[in-house]
Amino acid sequence: MNNKVRVGLVYGGRSGEHDVSLQTALAVIKAFNHSTYEIHPFYIDRQGGWHSGLALSGPVKSIAELTFETAISPSFDEDIAVTKIEADKLPITSMFKSASGEQRGLDVVFPLLHGTFGEDGTIQGLLEMADIPYVGAGVLASAVGMDKVMMKKVFAQEGLPQCMFRYFNRTQWEKDQVFFLMEIEIALGYPCFVKPANLGSSVGISKAENRDELVEAIKLAFKYDRKVIVEENVDAREIEVAILGNDDPLASVAGEIITSSSFYDYKAKYIEGKSVMVIPAELEPELSERIRELAVRAFSAIDGSGLSRVDFFVDRKNGEVYINEINTMPGFTPFSMYPSLWKETGKSYGELLENLINLALERNADKHKLQYSFETGR
Numbered sequence: 479m480n481n482k483v484r485v486g487l488v489y490g491g492r493s494g495e496h497d498v499s500l501q502t503a504l505a506v507i508k509a510f511n512h513s514t515y516e517i518h519p520f521y522i523d524r525q526g527g528w529h530s531g532l533a534l535s536g537p538v539k540s541i542a543e544l545t546f547e548t549a550i551s552p553s554f555d556e557d558i559a560v561t562k563i564e565a566d567k568l569p570i571t572s573m574f575k576s577a578s579g580e581q582r583g584l585d586v587v588f589p590l591l592h593g594t595f596g597e598d599g600t601i602q603g604l605l606e607m608a609d610i611p612y613v614g615a616g617v618l619a620s621a622v623g624m625d626k627v628m629m630k631k632v633f634a635q636e637g638l639p640q641c642m643f644r645y646f647n648r649t650q651w652e653k654d655q656v657f658f659l660m661e662i663e664i665a666l667g668y669p670c671f672v673k674p675a676n677l678g679s680s681v682g683i684s685k686a687e688n689r690d691e692l693v694e695a696i697k698l699a700f701k702y703d704r705k706v707i708v709e710e711n712v713d714a715r716e717i718e719v720a721i722l723g724n725d726d727p728l729a730s731v732a733g734e735i736i737t738s739s740s741f742y743d744y745k746a747k748y749i750e751g752k753s754v755m756v757i758p759a760e761l762e763p764e765l766s767e768r769i770r771e772l773a774v775r776a777f778s779a780i781d782g783s784g785l786s787r788v789d790f791f792v793d794r795k796n797g798e799v800y801i802n803e804i805n806t807m808p809g810f811t812p813f814s815m816y817p818s819l820w821k822e823t824g825k826s827y828g829e830l831l832e833n834l835i836n837l838a839l840e841r842n843a844d845k846h847k848l849q850y851s852f853e854t855g856r
Contacts, residue, residue, distance in 0.1 A: 482516040483835065484533075486587040488601065490522040493593030494681045494702055500541050501811040502590045508537045509810070509827040515835075518584060519544050522591070586838050587612040589807070593677055597807045598624035611842035613834045614784040615806040622780045623806035626675045626707050629780070636779040638772060638801045641791065642666055645675065645707040648700055659689060666710040672696055674703035685711070712800065714791035717759055719773035720808070720819040721786045722833060724841055727777050729770040730819040734759035755815055757822045765792070769799060776804050784837050787816045 489503035490496055503519070510517055512534065519531035521544070529546040538544060587610050589601050599621035605612045615623060622628050627645045634640065642665060646658050662670060672695035674682040682702040684695035692708075699706045716737070720730035734756040759766065773788035787808035791800045808816040820830050 480516065482514060484516045484518060484583070484585045485510070485835065486518045486520055486584040487590055488520045488522065488587060488596075489590040490524070491591040491593070491596045492522065492524060492526050493591070493595055494677060495593035495596075496524055498809060498811070499590055499592050499596070502592070502809045502814075504538070504541045505810045505814075506588065506590060506831065507534065509831055510537075511828055511832075512536045514832075519546075521546065526595075584610065586610075586835055586842075588834070588838075589614060590810070592807055592809065593624075593681070597805075598676060609842075611838045613838040615780075615782050615786065616841075619780045619782045620806050623782070623786070623804050624676050625705075626673060626803060627705060629803060630707075632779050633776060633801055636775060638776060638779070639799060641712055641800050641802075642710045643707055645705060647705045651696065651700070651706070655693075659692065662692065662708050663689070666708060668692075669711045671709045671711060672699050673707050673709070674699045674701075675705035675707050676703045712791050713794050714800070715759075715794060716802075717761070717769055717790045717792055718815050718819065719770055719788050719790070720816045720823075721773055721777045721782065721788060722784075722820065722825075722830070722837075724783045724837055724844075727774055727782070729773050730823040731758040732761060732766050732769050733757040733815055733819050733822070735815070753813075755818055757815075757818055761792075765797070765799070772799065772801060776801055780804060780806075782806060783841050784834055785816070787819075 487503055487506065489499045491499055493499075507517060507519075517534040519534065521529040521531065523529065531544050531546045534544075587605055589596060589605070589612055591597060591601055595601065597620060599617040602612065602615070602617045602620050606617060614620070622632055630640055630643060644658070644662055644665060651658060669685050669687045670692070672684050672686055672692065682699050684691070684698055686692035686695045696706055696708075716735040717732050718735065719732050721727050722730070736754040736756060761769070769790055769792075772790070776788050777786050782804070785806075785808065787805045789802040789805070791802055792798070793800070808814060810817055817827050817830055821827065825833070
């Protein structure tokens with residue numbers, strides 16, 4: 479009898495970070511203990527089609543080695559003009575709910591999706607509806623962690639120190655570009671950083687040195703999201719902390735990114751691989767401890783669960799600490815900071831994955847203690 483824990487890995491997706499997700503999936507597959515876990519890959523292509531993979535007998539050398547037995551493509555509904563997939567036909571939900579005995583379904587799902595439709599609460603909502611245990615943040619924490627504007631508002635409520643920023647949506651920008659340009663120049667100055675509000679992995683981010691570059695940067699950011707955020711530039715060290723846990727989270731040692739470019743962009747993260755990770759970061763013990771404490775507070779502020787990576791700036795001039803953002807589904811690529819931080823803290827890649835699976839099952843069991851119906855007595 480097969481007593482392995484059956485883990486569904488969902489990767490790919492309809493986002494600008496599709497390729498990053500593929501790298502993450504391969505790294506995770508290689509790291510799992512295949513004598514304990516039975517891995518079932520589920521690939522979402524760039525058009526939104528779901529592909530159900532055969533169970534893996536062991537690690538693979540490349541993501542292209544995976545084979546798929548079923549595929550479900552999205553259909554276009556002309557009446558409501560949207561692309562849709564019926565939830566009960568998704569291979570991941572049908573596999574989980576219909577199997578029994580030796581053909582039992584998945585025990586837990588590990589969504590390795592970065593960016594839109596994967597890190598923003600979308601896939602989490604589907605798994606919640608299907609009552610499938612899953613690794614990582616829930617719907618609310620995922621959505622807040624993905625939207626940089628909402629994230630900063632929550633952090634402000636928590637009293638976490640942040641850099642100055644401004645934001646606007648496409649409609650506001652098209653109505654009054656001059657107003658927003660002047661507000662940015664007066665409040666933030668140059669250089670400043672322009673980002674899509676809902677995207678990760680530094681996709682669509684630009685550094686603007688003047689008004690012409692600012693306009694072009696905003697135009698680029700609007701290609702990826704309907705809302706844009708502009709942040710002041712701080713001459714700072716980039717410090718990151720990994721968080722692991724549910725209601726009682728743990729913080730790793732702090733690490734520092736020394737980038738190979740003017741800022742830690744997509745190319746520096748995933749293509750060139752020339753950025754240097756210094757782990758642990760060379761910080762005074764008191765400063766390191768304060769950053770780790772702030773990381774836990776940020777994780778709790780968004781009601782995080784499972785894992786997150788929290789990024790900070792430390793001002794080179796005065797040593798002030800500013801929280802930059804929280805990433806609720808950090809990458810597990812060969813260049814990723816999250817597993818590297820835990821390795822230095824004393825937790826191997828395999829142990830980390832095992833902890834994440836257990837945290838997912840723990841969170842699901844806790845959810846089942848809740849009552850979802852109310853009897854009126856009538």
